[in-house]
Amino acid sequence: MHVFLNGQIVLEEQAVVSVFDRSFLYGDGLFEAIPYFGGRPFRWAEHLTRFARGAQLLKIRCPFSDEAMRKAADELIARNKMPDALLRLTLSRGVSAMRGYSPKGADSPTLVMNLHPLTRPDPEKLLKWKVIIASQRLPAGEPLAQFKNANKLPQILARAEADDAGANEALLQNSDSHVVEGTTSNLFWIENETVNTPPLVAGILPGVTRSAVLDICRALKIKSQERNLTLAGLKQADGVFLSMSSMGIVAVESLDGVKLPEPAVIHGIHRAYCDLL
Amino acid sequence: MHVFLNGQIVLEEQAVVSVFDRSFLYGDGLFEAIPYFGGRPFRWAEHLTRFARGAQLLKIRCPFSDEAMRKAADELIARNKMPDALLRLTLSRGVSAMRGYSPKGADSPTLVMNLHPLTRPDPEKLLKWKVIIASQRLPAGEPLAQFKNANKLPQILARAEADDAGANEALLQNSDSHVVEGTTSNLFWIENETVNTPPLVAGILPGVTRSAVLDICRALKIKSQERNLTLAGLKQADGVFLSMSSMGIVAVESLDGVKLPEPAVIHGIHRAYCDLL
Secondary structure, three states: OEEEEOOEEEEHHHOEEEOOEHHHHHOOEEEEEEEEEOOEEOOHHHHHHHHHHHHHHHOOOOOOOHHHHHHHHHHHHHHOOOOOEEEEEEEEOEEOOOOOOOOOOOOEOEEEEEEEEOOOOOOOOOEEEEEEEEEEEEOOOOHHHHOOEOOOHHHHHHHHHHHHOOOOEEEEEEOOOOEEEEOOOEEEEEEOOEEEEOOHHHOOOOOHHHHHHHHHHHHOOOEEEEOOOOHHHHHOOOEEEEEEOOOEEEEEEEEOOEEOOOOHHHHHHHHHHHHHO | OEEEEOOEEEEHHHOEEEOOEHHHHHOOEEEEEEEEEOOEEOOHHHHHHHHHHHHHHHOOOOOOOHHHHHHHHHHHHHHOOOOOEEEEEEEEOEEOOOOOOOOOOOOEOEEEEEEEEOOOOOOOOOEEEEEEEEEEEEOOOOHHHHOOEOOOHHHHHHHHHHHHOOOOEEEEEEOOOOEEEEOOOEEEEEEOOEEEEOOHHHOOOOOHHHHHHHHHHHHOOOEEEEOOOOHHHHHOOOEEEEEEOOOEEEEEEEEOOEEOOOOHHHHHHHHHHHHHO
16 A cells, blocks of 8 residues: 655555654644545545645644645555545644644644545445444534544544444534534434534534535425434434445434434435435 | 664654554544653652553553563663653554544554653742633543543644743633643642642643642641632632643743732742652
């Protein structure tokens, strides 16, 4: 496998960073995961916009332009012969001259791009996941939630709880006791034929696939709205599904072991999403 | 400079980890910073106990015993000829076989030890810092706050605010609007001749120097207590100081630009702390 590291395409074994890299020491970095199908990225611009917003919030100057990154990403897809792949783009603040949290003088960021195998969603086959509610909470209104930051311990702990329960994903509540998102997915639920999803101010990731789902709802004339919901409310829903760039649309088959209804609208949104790819 | 990396002492330039290391990707790791004075660590056992508690919470199996780490740390001090140094001990979950947050199968952790220059505190000279209140908040009651985890973006953002304001440190409030700690320091304030510090359940680091300060208060028969305080309350305090392993006791000279009183008790605690080293 070839990896892009600071302007060079190198073998995986040579893709290394200093133990003084700030993303290794403090999680001082951010990332994106962009799906490629048939050698072309899906919603490249939306991913890069979120990436740039994160870099701006953290004040990390990305050393490559969007065009240079796109060129390098395409080359990586070609070199690895992986037309269907999930591209991970990682930007770290790099090495500091000084010890400590201050970003002052840490002005040689590290940019990494690498690929993971990816399967194109099948319009005839909706994935169905067992989901649990994690005990770990997320802070409501957290500005760092606006992009994929490299501080993922809450998600890792929640995901470990899912593993222990034999589940595919864990949903997290925020500090206001609203169910807000999965560890790697945005949350939707159906109620009175309306598709609902938590608002961004709840402290969730503005997912690219989340946004595609809202586009699909408009196109298919399905009512949709953003609102907060407690766990008790979620358990009463007419159906629950998740969205993520790597998998697309996934139905929640059971929540904490209780089977959920699976209305036709979830299948319709899944098929419409597959049509976009 | 020599660095300990997974059982080997190597040159700084050779101290590298894979770009697939989970602490680089997600901040999936933890650390400690242990002061050495005259070639001997200060409160080694307390630091290692906190480190072990963190490793247990994250379920990362440290590949070295405390004794092996102590031996390696002492050797690092000798090899680098730095009898006064801050030892950083970093444990990452290492590389995963699978993409994603699940820690399943990531069972080859990475252990790094390195040194930073350190100056022994001077009993005759109390450091005085300008401090600001950061806009970033910390989640109250966060279990991850119980140890030095590798998710430090909130502290980095707060510290960047301090840099911008020309301050030495930033204090953070938690989601309950209590002032809880600095980015790298525990918080104390004096009120009615009593030394106060926030309780651990507020979501703060159980600092080793914080604990030493409470010991000193008992020894010097200074009343002390743990309690919550709002920013308005802190501004009314008879004096404010910080504690941290790297610097010891530091008086807060000004808070958001407003000069604070500097009662004799802070000097007394500082001198007593220097006596312990």
